[in-house]
Amino acid sequence: MEVRVQNVRKEFDRFPALHDVSLDIRSGELIALLGPSGSGKTTLLRLIAGLEMPTAGKIFFGDTDASEKTVQERNIGFVFQHYALFRHMTILENVSFGLKVRPRSSRPPAGEIRRRALELLDLVQLSGLEKRYPNQLSGGQRQRVALARALAIEPAVLLLDEPFGALDAQVRRELRKWLREIHDRTGHTTVFVTHDQEEALELSDRLCVMSQGSIEQVGTPDSVYDQPTSPFVFGFIGESSELPVVVENNELWVGGRAIGVPAGDAKPGKARLFFRPHDVELIEADASLSGVVTTSRRVGGTRRVELAIGGEGQHVEVDLPFDHPAGEKSRLAFRPRRWKLFPAA
Amino acid sequence: MSTAVSTARRQGWSFRRPSVIPGFGLTLGFTLTYFSLIILIPLLALAIRSAGLGPEGFWKAATDPRVLGSLRVSFVTALIAAGVNVVFGTLIAWVLVRYRFPGRRIFDAIIDLPFALPTAVAGIALTAIYAPNGTVGWLFAPLGWRIAYTPAGIVIAMIFIGLPFVVRTIQPILEEVSHEIEEASATLGANRFQTITKVILPSLTPAILTGFALAFARGVGEYGSIIFIAGNIPFVSEIAPLLIYIRLQEFNYVGATVIATVMLLLSFALLFAINLIQAWSRRRYGYGN
Amino acid sequence: MATKLTARRHRRISPTSESRPVQWLLIGISLIFMGVILVLPLYAVFHEAFSKGIDIFLAALSEKDAQAAIRLTLLVAAIAVPLNVIFGLAASWAIAKFEFKGKAFLITLIDLPFSVSPVISGLVYVLLFGAGSFLGPWLKSYGIEVLFALPGIVLATIFVTFPFVARELIPLMQDQGTGDEEAALSLGANGWQTFFRVTLPNIKWGLLYGVLLCNARAMGEFGAVAVVSGKIRGQTTTMPLQVEMLYNEYNATAAFALASLLALLALVTLVLKSVLEWRFGEEIAAGTHE
Numbered sequence: 001m002e003v004r005v006q007n008v009r010k011e012f013d014r015f016p017a018l019h020d021v022s023l024d025i026r027s028g029e030l031i032a033l034l035g036p037s038g039s040g041k042t043t044l045l046r047l048i049a050g051l052e053m054p055t056a057g058k059i060f061f062g063d064t065d066a067s068e069k070t071v072q073e074r075n076i077g078f079v080f081q082h083y084a085l086f087r088h089m090t091i092l093e094n095v096s097f098g099l100k101v102r103p104r105s106s107r108p109p110a111g112e113i114r115r116r117a118l119e120l121l122d123l124v125q126l127s128g129l130e131k132r133y134p135n136q137l138s139g140g141q142r143q144r145v146a147l148a149r150a151l152a153i154e155p156a157v158l159l160l161d162e163p164f165g166a167l168d169a170q171v172r173r174e175l176r177k178w179l180r181e182i183h184d185r186t187g188h189t190t191v192f193v194t195h196d197q198e199e200a201l202e203l204s205d206r207l208c209v210m211s212q213g214s215i216e217q218v219g220t221p222d223s224v225y226d227q228p229t230s231p232f233v234f235g236f237i238g239e240s241s242e243l244p245v246v247v248e249n250n251e252l253w254v255g256g257r258a259i260g261v262p263a264g265d266a267k268p269g270k271a272r273l274f275f276r277p278h279d280v281e282l283i284e285a286d287a288s289l290s291g292v293v294t295t296s297r298r299v300g301g302t303r304r305v306e307l308a309i310g311g312e313g314q315h316v317e318v319d320l321p322f323d324h325p326a327g328e329k330s331r332l333a334f335r336p337r338r339w340k341l342f343p344a345a
Numbered sequence: 346m347s348t349a350v351s352t353a354r355r356q357g358w359s360f361r362r363p364s365v366i367p368g369f370g371l372t373l374g375f376t377l378t379y380f381s382l383i384i385l386i387p388l389l390a391l392a393i394r395s396a397g398l399g400p401e402g403f404w405k406a407a408t409d410p411r412v413l414g415s416l417r418v419s420f421v422t423a424l425i426a427a428g429v430n431v432v433f434g435t436l437i438a439w440v441l442v443r444y445r446f447p448g449r450r451i452f453d454a455i456i457d458l459p460f461a462l463p464t465a466v467a468g469i470a471l472t473a474i475y476a477p478n479g480t481v482g483w484l485f486a487p488l489g490w491r492i493a494y495t496p497a498g499i500v501i502a503m504i505f506i507g508l509p510f511v512v513r514t515i516q517p518i519l520e521e522v523s524h525e526i527e528e529a530s531a532t533l534g535a536n537r538f539q540t541i542t543k544v545i546l547p548s549l550t551p552a553i554l555t556g557f558a559l560a561f562a563r564g565v566g567e568y569g570s571i572i573f574i575a576g577n578i579p580f581v582s583e584i585a586p587l588l589i590y591i592r593l594q595e596f597n598y599v600g601a602t603v604i605a606t607v608m609l610l611l612s613f614a615l616l617f618a619i620n621l622i623q624a625w626s627r628r629r630y631g632y633g634n
Numbered sequence: 635m636a637t638k639l640t641a642r643r644h645r646r647i648s649p650t651s652e653s654r655p656v657q658w659l660l661i662g663i664s665l666i667f668m669g670v671i672l673v674l675p676l677y678a679v680f681h682e683a684f685s686k687g688i689d690i691f692l693a694a695l696s697e698k699d700a701q702a703a704i705r706l707t708l709l710v711a712a713i714a715v716p717l718n719v720i721f722g723l724a725a726s727w728a729i730a731k732f733e734f735k736g737k738a739f740l741i742t743l744i745d746l747p748f749s750v751s752p753v754i755s756g757l758v759y760v761l762l763f764g765a766g767s768f769l770g771p772w773l774k775s776y777g778i779e780v781l782f783a784l785p786g787i788v789l790a791t792i793f794v795t796f797p798f799v800a801r802e803l804i805p806l807m808q809d810q811g812t813g814d815e816e817a818a819l820s821l822g823a824n825g826w827q828t829f830f831r832v833t834l835p836n837i838k839w840g841l842l843y844g845v846l847l848c849n850a851r852a853m854g855e856f857g858a859v860a861v862v863s864g865k866i867r868g869q870t871t872t873m874p875l876q877v878e879m880l881y882n883e884y885n886a887t888a889a890f891a892l893a894s895l896l897a898l899l900a901l902v903t904l905v906l907k908s909v910l911e912w913r914f915g916e917e918i919a920a921g922t923h924e
Binding site: 360361362364365366367368369371372373375376379380383384386387388390391394433436437439440441443444446450452453454455456457458459460461462463464465466467469470471473474479480481501504505508524527528531532537562565566567568569573585586587589590593596598601602605608609612613615616620 | 649650651652657660661663664665667668670671672673674675676678679682717720721723724725727728729731732733734735740742743744746747749750751752753754757758759760761762764765766767789792793796812815816819824825828829847850851853854855856857860861873874875877878881886889890893896897899900901903904905907908912
């Protein structure tokens with residue numbers, strides 16, 4: 001089922017949480033809503049679910065306008081960060097709940113409900129635990145029960161709110177891979193909220209980067225990483241270094257020196273240069289960025305150094321091979337291999 | 346290495362875990378002494394007196410028709426009152442926790458009135474209200490219904506003193522019920538009524554049972570607020586605590602002791618049941634109260 | 635305008651609440667029930683007390699026996715409450731700051747008096763010090779009267795108010811742990827210094843809360859005291875007993891006048907208690923996070 005969010009605005013007691021957001025979610029895709037806390041990503045997810053109602057705008061499920069529908073009528077599967085399992089019900093009862101509360105006319109027979117619940121528990125690899133209570137399971141197991149419960153109602157859309165937020169790093173990685181597998185097998189349109197860029201990049205077909213109640217960029221992980229369209233996205237996704245520069249004569253200048261980087265079609269004047277610390281080359285040329293190493297530390301297979309550039313205390317980070325001899329106070333010259341220029345704020 | 350092992354073992358066997366904080370002997374000693382003098386020895390005196398009667402004598406005194414009558418009155422009225430309190434107490438806890446309305450804090454504070462108001466004061470006030478010429482009794486008098494001086498009056502008094510037990514047991518648990526589980530229930534298609542009856546109320550069950558048991562125990566033992574309104578007619582509206590008092594006035598210590606022992610055994614059984622409910626609830630659901 | 639309509643619709647179909655009319659219905663039922671069961675009796679006390687005018691009210695209070703009852707009630711509370719405070723502090727220190735075997739059982743035992751009928755709480759002292767007992771006549775031979783005298787009343791009052799301070803402090807001190815005390819000791823404070831300068835300030839509001847409840851019950855106790863007092867007018871009648879006597883003598887106005895003082899005490903207790911809860915909620919109840 002495709003989901004269309006159309007010019008949605010949401011205010012909480014006059015405080016705007018979302019400004020005029022539009023987003024098309026394709027049928028069968030796994031899309032991540034990524035952003036820092038307060039960016040409105042969870043609000044957007046809850047609006048799609050019907051747990052909140054938009055102040056203005058519409059939400060379509062396929063061709064039908066879902067904005068007027070209650071959460072019960074929307075038939076969505078929602079997985080909560082803290083699982084929200086019913087503690088007084090067994091695992092099996094939790095998973096069957098959504099089918100059991102249906103009106104008699106659309107409720108499957110008891111045997112069928114049980115069969116489907118057990119099947120789902122098998123899908124989430126929890127067979128044999130159906131008689132346990134949530135309290136007797138680990139965090140990762142609980143989250144899998146929550147997913148099975150959400151899938152049991154055969155939802156039009158599967159919505160997950162920071163599904164791995166409350167779990168250990170190790171369990172998170174396992175569940176991430178596993179969620180991808182389940183998605184590929186069941187083919188549900190899936191939206192999940194996360195503040196963890198690694199999770200979003202690894203798991204999603206597309207990601208939607210949000211900041212301060214607006215969507216910054218939507219695209220595949222590769223396109224968002226390689227062609228960020230705003231300083232926020234460049235800074236938020238992946239490692240980045242930023243330097244104020246001046247555009248003049250179709251070239252970039254720092255501290256009165258050309259740095260050997262063409263300005264392309266940028267307008268003359270002040271600008272912000274962004275590049276990835278690992279995407280630089282060391283060169284011995286006059287037209288380059290050069291700075292003095294202020295700190296240097298080894299991170300795994302590389303050495304991350306911080307350079308002070310120019311007289312105004314600008315600092316950037318670049319990665320060197322871990323056995324590079326540069327120590328503190330040595331001078332290094334480099335040029336970014338790939339970069340992005342944004343107008344000065 | 347061997348020292349570490351032997352210390353660990355000594356810790357495993359010792360009465361208390363070693364601590365740098367002083368005062369364990371002093372405070373525990375005082376606690377136990379004071380407890381023994383004030384509570385334990387007097388209760389033992391009751392037990393010894395009771396045991397001195399022998400099983401036969403005890404049975405004979407305990408099955409005296411008037412004693413059985415008073416126990417029946419106490420237990421039946423306390424059951425009814427606790428039942429009423431569970432219904433309204435749960436509703437009041439719900440309203441106080443979930444809804445915002447003017448005066449909410451004042452009503453929340455007033456719930457504790459029965460804890461603070463001396464029972465004798467409550468007793469005469471309730472009697473004044475429910476007597477045939479009282480504010481409420483007057484409404485029922487033309488219908489031929491009498492509340493004061495009948496078992497109905499006892500129930501009213503027990504509702505008064507038992508209400509806070511139910512409300513105060515349920516309130517904190519209800520506050521803990523997360524909005525998320527209600528939202529989860531709604532996303533799964535449950536309507537509001539289903540969410541309340543299948544998700545929220547079942548998760549309150551241990552608290553409701555505990556509140557019921559506490560209100561019931563309090564009702565059975567209550568004296569001051571009841572004797573004024575009860576009418577105190579043997580076999581009809583004479584409660585067990587009053588019969589103890591009457592036996593004492595008659596210097597019939599044996600009779601008083603027997604009734605007291607029966608009541609104590611029953612309330613300890615209740616206390617035990619409450620502890621079981623809470624242990625069970627903690628084990629299964631991971632919370633208690 | 636459209637915005638306003640949407641907002642209203644949103645409130646109506648919020649998935650985790652009831653519609654406004656249902657809310658008001660439930661609020662209404664609750665408030666009527668509380669009004670009839672709780673508020674009406676309170677109102678009745680003051681209404682009856684002043685029904686014959688303020689002069690009769692004042693006369694009832696200044697009467698000799700009433701004055702004696704007030705003095706006795708204050709005296710009994712002044713002895714029983716401090717003793718239970720000392721006990722509460724000792725018990726909570728032992729229980730909260732140390733791990734030892736049988737602790738859970740001890741906590742249950744402390745709550746025991748709550749499940750004993752007040753009449754039985756009085757009865758046990760009658761059995762212990764009464765005519766047929768061993769202790770009573772022996773003490774009497776030294777001229778010490780326990781039953782039908784101040785000591786008996788104090789003992790019965792201590793029994794029924796025994797758990798109040800302790801049960802307030804135990805969870806509070808358990809929640810606070812031993813970190814502060816260990817820090818004080820490591821800085822060179824001795825045990826008493828640690829208690830008075832570190833522990834006591836941490837628990838002062840919880841302690842006050844416990845004292846309030848303990849005091850309200852101590853001044854208002856009826857059943858237990860009725861059994862041990864002998865009800866000697868002007869000597870062993872506390873305020874609640876005096877209320878009963880006046881009431882049974884068909885002197886309802888005087889009974890309600892004295893009762894209104896006790897009701898006032900209850901109101902003051904409730905107000906102070908609520909103020910403590912609102913102002914110092916976290917410092918009173920362990921694990922309460924509002």
